[in-house]
Amino acid sequence: MKNVLCASALLLSSALALPEDLARSKALVSMEPAGTTAIDRGKPGTVELQFRVARGFHVNSNQPKQEYLKKTELKLDAPTDIVIGRTIYPPGEDRSFPFAPTDKLSVYSGDFAIGVVVRPLHSVLPARYAIHGVLKYQACDNAACYPPKQLPVTFEVRVTRGQGRGKKNPRQSPHAHS
Numbered sequence: 408m409k410n411v412l413c414a415s416a417l418l419l420s421s422a423l424a425l426p427e428d429l430a431r432s433k434a435l436v437s438m439e440p441a442g443t444t445a446i447d448r449g450k451p452g453t454v455e456l457q458f459r460v461a462r463g464f465h466v467n468s469n470q471p472k473q474e475y476l477k478k479t480e481l482k483l484d485a486p487t488d489i490v491i492g493r494t495i496y497p498p499g500e501d502r503s504f505p506f507a508p509t510d511k512l513s514v515y516s517g518d519f520a521i522g523v524v525v526r527p528l529h530s531v532l533p534a535r536y537a538i539h540g541v542l543k544y545q546a547c548d549n550a551a552c553y554p555p556k557q558l559p560v561t562f563e564v565r566v567t568r569g570q571g572r573g574k575k576n577p578r579q580s581p582h583a584h585s
Contacts, residue, residue: 434558435461435546441562447569449529451492453522454562456481458515458542465516466544468499472513476545477555481521483540488531489564491538492524505549514547527566535565 439457446452499513541557
């Protein structure tokens with residue numbers, strides 16, 4: 408009987424884990440699997456990456472209202488001859504929280520997408536290329552913020568030949584040459 412009570416207490420205490428314990432034990436932001444995006448070489452294309460913030464938590468947007476807040480930021484490393492252009496962050500949602508009820512914070516919660524402009528150079532061979540990086544963020548709940556974390560990010564682009572620049576015949580003179 409004593410063993411059953413101990414096991415029940417342990418099970419109950421793990422089920423009632425504090426948000427702080429939850430924040431330390433698991434990633435509070437996850438990335439949905441990104442499909443492969445086809446992009447013509449020499450032309451820019453946008454890859455949309457989908458992220459999810461765990462229920463009951465939020466992260467600061469990429470443009471927090473206070474400069475001391477840790478912004479959410481995507482850092483990528485591309486293979487040679489593939490240029491990472493602009494990163495397109497969604498606008499944050501203005502919300503106030505019990506720890507600062509008169510202040511509005513710009514945050515992401517639930518699902519949000521970040522767009523990345525990718526441009527393979529003309530010299531890139533048509534193939535699949537993996538792009539790696541990290542999403543830097545700081546998760547908070549209604550009572551506290553937790554240490555900043557980094558989420559590994561990986562997605563694939565398939566570089567295609569695109570529309571060829573067909574060679575045109577040089578302009579011909581309307582005059583007949585003998």
